[in-house]
Amino acid sequence: MQLNYRMHFCMIEQNITTEGKHLTGCSEPISNSELIGFNIVRKAVCVWSAFTLKIDVVLNCWHQKMYNVTGKNLIMTEIVKSVDVEMMMNVESEKPGDEMHEQAIEEYRRKLAEYADVETRLKEIRIHVNSLKEEYDKTENDLKALQSVGQIVGEVLKQLTEDKFIVKATNGPRYVVGCRRSIDKKKLIQGTRVALDMTTLTIMRQLPREVDPLVYNMSHEDPGDISYTMIGGLAEQIRQLREVVELPLTNPDLFIRVGIDPPKGCLLYGPPGTGKTLLARAVASQLECNFLKVVSSAIVDKYIGESARMIREMFNYARDHQPCIIFMDEIDAIGGRRFSEGTSADREIQRTLMELLNQMDGFDALGKVKIIMATNRPDTLDPALLRPGRLDRKIEIPLPNEQARLDIIKIHAKPITKKGIIDFESVVKLSDGFSGADLRNVCTEAGLLAIRGERDYVTEEDFMKAVRKVGEAKKLESKLDYKPPYFATVGDIASLIRKEHQNVCSVQFYTCDNLRYAYSAPFESLLKSTFYLRINDSVHLVQVPPDFYEKLLETRSTDVVRLMELFGTAQKSNENTITENLKLLKEELQPLENKLQILSEKARLKSKRLMWLGLGFLGIQAGILARFTWWEYSWDVMEPVTYFVTYGSMLFSYCYFLLTRESNEYPSVDKRLSMSFTYKAADRHGFDFKRYNELKENCRQLEEELRQLRRQRSMIFKA
Structure with a gap:
């Protein structure tokens, strides 16, 4: 039986290979994939004795799926018919076992998997052949270009017919030329640069x-x-920058569904070293798009019209290489306010600005070109550049606060080899007013100290020394830029405030007698809306917006430390007064009060020359000071201040009170003494806070004994 099947399939195979064209009616021989299918059928017939009636249904489905696809299915149909006839004739005569039945089905599945694998490889080969063909065409074009005498560069002016174009050559003449078949003619629009053959054009x-x-x-x-x-x-x-730049490039459908136009660009402004350029680089890196970093001062050219041409070239390149981000740093170099008078150089800068405004109006808001500008002087920019539709969003990059400084210094210190546990919070408390660049410099200085000490690691002491060193440099910079205000009259104060700070609402004046009634308002609201000035016998409350007041307080600790230096080194407490009895303690209070009055008088005189906006009452005497604070604070807050004034440094207590009274929170004295200005002052003057706390505790115990004695005396008198 099996021999008959083999002889039959050998004859069919011979007919396929020798007379394939005659059997199929096609003009090409049978393919390898069809021979593979034929081999599958032949092997399945060889094990026909293991099949039952169910295999006939499976084979019929397989025949329809595999061999009714190409134009050569006549051969497979003939094979299937001949095989099916002989198999149906011998179905009843042979009853295979279950084991051979399972083996045949498994073999059949394996062959199907092999066939699918072959089809996958064939598809990959076809794709590879297409890529090789494209590479071959490109190589052939390059060889022809190298073998030719040369090519003429031209510019397409107009398309006449499907194959004819008017091209202007670089040397001047215009030609009606043809085009190669391999070039996409739809891309040959007006203004396209092309290469022409030297002979045939x-x-x-x-x-x-x-x-x-x-x-x-x-x-x-x-x-x-x-x-x-x-x-x-x-x-x-x-978050704000990603909404402006990243979201329109990645999901423009969101803006289309809502029905709004996304912003074309944004302005980053803030002090130097706060991370404006770093932020723009991060956006370009995360989007994986083209990035144009433009230095605005490099665009300015001495020849008339060259700067405007550079702006046009820059935006044209960005449109051709979308998505693209244009980052213009130091935009105040070309984006300053325009004025009628000036030199020819100033007029050239104004023409450059007008070309920039024209280009910003030209590109589509939903396009894949976004512009980011950065500057340290936003007040000098032209209003036409800042209007909505060009720079829709202005993002301020401020100096970092304490928590932000902690995050920044941890990022910069992460790759540094460290030894032991480093308390970065203590380092941050000494870095008041530092920018991100200053904190990176702190890490660099700490590493240099480790190298100087011939060590391969950095310790906490290195960071503390580094932050003090950088702080001294920052202090020198602030001294060079700092100009102490001096006001002669009240009118000078009001005029100067309105001139330099246009967002001031009004100026109100209160005398010392009426100041206590001004505090009848809620203290929190008064704090957020006013700051105070003192001249002679008047205290002036200047009402400003809350954000303006917060900006004034950024340099508070720096000015307090500078003021303490002018008064000299702080005096330490006298330990003998704590061990004496209550009588001696009362006797010691009088000279301290006299000394406090002398220091207060000095502070009043100095405040006329060193007065700064937002510091507080530097010229009010101690008696007035204590009387005003009684309505503002409870005894829990006044108690540490009172002991600080009596047994501590007079100057420290004065500055401590000034900072405490302008805080919205009322923390404990230990937490308040951990402020940055206290750390700076203690580090500079060597003030022992631990000893001060011990003296304060002893004084509290003495007062408790005094109250007990008075209570016992009153009980004795009653008895």
Whole structure:
């Protein structure tokens, strides 16, 4: 039986290989995949004795799926018919066992898997052949270009017919030329640069847009592999920038569904070293798009019209290489306010600004070109540049607060080899007013100290020394820029405030007698809306918006430390007064009060020259000071202040009170003494806070004994 099947299939196979064209009626021989299918059928027939009637249904389904696809299915149909006839004739005569039945089905499944694998490999080969063909065409074009005498660069002016174009050559004349078949004619629009054959003037290839070398160098500025986790303390600014730049590029459908136009660009402004450039690089790195870093001062050229041409080249390159982000740093170099008078250089800068405004109005808001500008002087920019529709969002990058400084210094200190546990919170408390660049400099200085000590690791002491060193440099910078205000009259104060700070609402004046009635308002609301000035016998409350008041307090600790230096080193407490009895203690109070009055008088005289906005009452005497604070604080807050005045440094207590009275919270004295200005002052003057707390506790015990004695005396008198 099996021999008959083999002889039959051998005859069919011979007919397929020798007379394939005659059997199929096609003009090409049978393919390898069809031979594989034929072999599968032949092997299945060889084990026919293991099949039952169910295998006939499976084979029929398989025949329909595998061999009714191509034009050569006549051969397979003939094979299947001949096999089915002989199999049906012998179904009843042979009853295979269950084991052989399972083996045949398993073999059948394996062959199907092999066939699917072959089809997959064949598809990959076809794709590879197409890519090789494209590479072959490109190589052939390059060889022809190298073998030719040369090519003429031209510009397409107009398309006449499907194959004819009017091209203007670079040397001047215009030609009606043809085009190669391999070039996509739909891309040959007006203004396209092409290469023409030297002899036939046929368009050989399409050339990219001509790019200025300066713009080309800008495009090769690598933003680096920067992630948002490498930026600390700017979570809100990152969210706002991603809404403006990243969201329109990744999900423009959101704006279309809502029915709004996304912003075209944004402005980053803030002090130097706060991370404006780093933030723009992070956005470009996360989006994986083209990045144009433009230095605004490099655009300005001495020749008339060159700066405006550079702006046009820059925006044209960005449109051709979308998605693209244009980052213009130091935009105040070309974006300053325009004025009628000036030199020719000033007029050239104004023409550059007008071209920039024109280009910003030209590109689509939903396009994949976004612009980011950065500056340290937003007040000098032209209003036309800042209007909505050009720079829709202005994002302030401020100096980091204490928590932000802690995050930044941890990021910069992460790759440093450290030994032991480092208390970064103590380091941050000594870095008041530092920017992100200053904190990175602190880590660098700590590493240099470790190298100087011939060590491979950095300790906590290195960080403390480094932050003090950088703080001294910052202090020198602030002294050079600091100009103590001096006011002669009240009118000078009001005029200067209105001139320098246009957001001041009004100026109100209160004398010392009426000041207590001003405090009848809620203290929190009064704190957020006013700051105080003192001249002679008047205290002036200047009402300003809350955000303006918070900005004034950024340099509070720096000015307090500077004021303490002018008064000299603080005096330490006298330990003998604690061990004496109550009588001696009362006798010691009088000279201390006299000394406090002398220091208060000095502070009043100094405040006329060293007065600054927001510091507080530097010229009010101690009696008035204590009387005003009684309505503002409870005894829990006044008690440490009173002991601080009596047994501590007069100057320390004065500054301590000034900072405490302008706080919205009322923390304990230990927490308040951990402020940054206290750390700075203690480090500079060597004030022992631990000893001060011991003296304060002893004084409290003495007062408790005094109260007990008075209570016993009253009981004795009653008895």
